[in-house]
Amino acid sequence: MTSRTEDRTDPEAFLVAPVDPVSRDRLAGTGLEYRLVPVDGDAFPAWLQIVARGFQDGERSDEQVAANRERSGYRRLTGVYDPSAPMADHPVASIASWIGRLTVPGGADIASCAISAVTVAPTHRRRGIARAMLEGELRAAVAAHAPMAMLTVSESTLYGRYGFAPAAASASWKIETRRATWIGPRPAGRVDFIPRERLRELIPALHERVRLDAAGEIDVPGGHWDNFAGTRPDAEKAGEKRAVQFTDESGEVRGLALYSVKENHDDFTKATVRVSYLLAENSDAYAALWRFLLELDLVSEVHADELSVDEPLRWMIADQRAATVTLRDHQYVRILDVPATLEARAFGAAGRVALDVTDPLGLAGGRFLLEVGEDGRGRVSPWTGDDAPEGAVAVALGIEELSAVYLGGVSLATLAAAGRVQSSHAAAAARVFAWHTAPKLSIWY
Template sequence: MSDLTETFRTAPLDDALRQAVEAQGLAVTRVEDGDRESTDRWLDAVSRGFLDGERNDTQRQAFFDHTAYRRKIAVTDPGAPVPDVPVATFASWGAELTLPGGVVPACAISSVTVAPTHRRRGVLRRLMTGELRTAASLGFPVAVLTASEAGIYGRFGFAPAAAAATWEIDVRRARWIGPEAPGRIDFLTREAGCAAAPALHERVRREVPGEIDMPGGHWERMFRTRADAEKAEELRVVQYRSPDGEVDGLALYRVAENDDDYAASSATVVYLLAATDAAYAGLWRFLLSMDLIGTLTASELSVDEPLWWMIADQRAATITVRDHQYVRVLDVPAALSSRRYDVDDTIVFEVADALGIADGVFVLSAGGEPGVDAVDEPPVGLPVVRLGIAELSAILVGGVSPATLARAGRLETDDPARLTRLFASTATPRLSFWY
C-alpha cells in the first residue's frame, strides 16, 4: 500500500487533463512537496474556497508540516492580477477503505475548490476526471471523499455510501438503562489522548465498513495539539480502561455554559472511539451523567447506534441524518472481490460509467473466495443487474439495500431480493470524521 501511495503522489498529470486546461488559457501543475511558497499560495486558495480567512504564518507552517503526503494539484490563470494564486485546487492521497469483511485501497480526495471567478468553465470536471483516471491507472479500485456540497459529485460517479447521524439529547429526560461497564473512566491530557488514539482507531476502523485510515495530521488537528490550534483549552479527554488495564475507548468533548441557567449547560462530543461494547457503554454513560449538562450533542454517528437502546426515553434524542462518506468504484472486479458475501451466488452486472473508467459487463461469483470476470456478453441463464457506477458504489459498502435502489428506479434487476441478500451486511457503515 505504501508503494502505491508514493507512486500516486508523484505521478505525472493526466495528458488529457493538461491539454484541456491549457486549451482554456490556464495552467495545471502538481505542487512540489518541498516548495513552501507554492504550498502557501495553494492553501490560500483552499481557504478562500471554503470561506475561511487568510492564513497566518503559524497556520501555513503547520499545514506545510502535516500535508507532504498529499498529491496537491493547482490550476492557475496567467492572465489574472495575482497569477500565482490558484483558481482551482485538488488534493488526494492513498488511503484504505473498510468494506464488509475486507479492506480495499482507496484514493481519498479533499480540498476541491474552484474560484468564483472561474466557475462554469468545466475546470472541476476536467480536474476530477483526470485525477480519477490517474488513480485508476495506478491501481486504486475506489475513490472516496466527504463533501461540503452534496449535489456536486454524483455526476462523477460518486454515491453517498455511509450516512452520518447527529444526535441532540435532552440529558435529564434520557435516563440511562444500558449496562454498567466494569472498567473505569479517567481524564487524560489532550497530548496523551492524541498519542493513544491512533492505535485504538486501528483496532476499530477495520471492523466498521465506511471507515478509512486517519489521514496524516488529523489526530493533531482533532485534539488541537498543533501550533495553529485555536481554543484548545476548551477540549476535555477521557479514556475507558478495562479491568485488565487495556485502554479500549476514548472520548473528546467540550462544554458550553448556559448563562441563564448554569445547570442547563451543553456538551458536544467531538469524537468517540470504542473498541469494545463495554467501552462504548462506559463512555456514553459517563457523558450522559455529567453534572450541570442539560443537552448533549454528537455527530458523525452511525444510523444504527446501540445508544438508541441504552436510554429509557428515546424521544429525548432528536436525530438527523445526512450524507457523509462518498464512494466511487474505479475498478469493478477489484472492488467487488475485496468484500465478503455471506451467500453463494453468481450474478451479472452491466455497469454504465459516464466517464468511461469502469463500465462493462462483469460476472460476480460470490462465496468464500469471491471472483469477478469481465465478459463481452452476459452469460445465458444468470440473473442480470443493470446499474450505473454510482449505484454500484452505493451498495458496495452496504449502506443502502439494492431493493431500495430498485424501487427508486436507480437499478434494474428481475430479482431485487436476491441481490439484496447477496450484499447484506451485519455491520452498518459509518465514517467517524471529516477529511
C-alpha cells in the same frame, strides 16, 4: 486482514505522478495551466490560501501555513493557474488527494484515492475547471491502480456526475440527557481524565485496532488527530476540549473520548456538551464512555455528529425519543475497478449476479459475473453474450449505483424501487449485496 485482491497501488508513486495529460491539454486550451504543487516548495502557501478562501475561510497566518505544510506530506496537491490573472502565482483551483485505506464489508481494507480540498475561485467558476481536475485525478488514480476513490462533500449535488455515490450516511444526535436515562450496561473498568496530548498519543494505535470493524472507515492522516485533540499549534479553541479514557480491569486503554462544554449563563444546569470524537475498542468502552457523557452534572444536552445510522446507544437509553437524530450523506465512494473491489468485500448471501455496469467516464464499466460462495466471498469474471449467464440474476446499473450499494449502506432493492437499478429479481440480488452492519465514517477529510 487486508484485501485478498493483489494490492498494486503505490501511494508514494501517486504523490509525484504527473497531472493527467487529457485534463492538462483541455485546460491549456482555455489558457490555464494544470500543475502539481510540491508541499515543500514556494507555491505551497498560495495554494493553501486559495483553499481557505474557496471554503469561505479567513487568510492563514504564517504559523498556520507552516503547521499545515508540516502535516501535508501524505498529500498530492494540484492547482490550476491563470497566467493572465493579476495574482498569477495564486492558483484559481485546487485539489488534494492521497491513497488511503477504506474498510469494506467483512473486515478487509482496500487502497482508495481520497480526494479533498476541491475549490475553484469564484472568478473562474462554472467553466469546467472542477470537472477537468476531478476527471484528471480519477484517471491518475486509475493509472496508480487504485480500485476506489472516496471523498466527503460540502454539497450533495457535486459528485454524482463523476460516479461518486453517498455510501455511508452519518447520524447527528441531540440527546436530552435527563430524559434519556441510562439503561445500558455498567461495565467494570474506569473512566479518567487525561491531558489532550496523552489522548493524541493514544488515539492512532487505538484507531488502527478498530477501523476494520466498520465498513466506510478510513486510515486517518495524523494531522486530523492533531485537529481533534487541539494539539496543532494553530488549533482553535483547543483549551475547551476535555479528554477522557476508559481502561478495562487489566489496565488497558480501550476507549477515548473528546468533548467540549458550552455553559448556559441563564441556567447553570443546562450546559450543552459537544462530543468531538468517541472511539471504543469494545462494547464495555462504548457503554462506559457514553454513560459518562450522558450523566455529566449541569448538562442538559449532548450533541454528537458522524455517528452510525444504527448506533447501539439507541438501545442503551430508556427513552428513545430523548434523542433527535438527523441523517446526512457523508462518505462518498466511486468504484474504479469492479472486479478488485467486489472480490475484496464479503457478501451477505451466496448467489450469482450478472452485472451490466455503465460508467459515464468510461473508467470502470462493463459486464461482470459475480459468483458468491457459501463463505460470502465473491469471484468476478467477464460476462459475454447478449443474455445473463444461466442461473444468474441480471442487474443493470450505473457505476454510481454500484458504488452506493458497495459498503452495504443501502439495499439494491431500494435502488431498484427508486428506479435507479433494473433487475429481473432485485430482492435476490439485494440479499447477496446486503451486509449486517451499517457502514460509517467517524471523521471528515
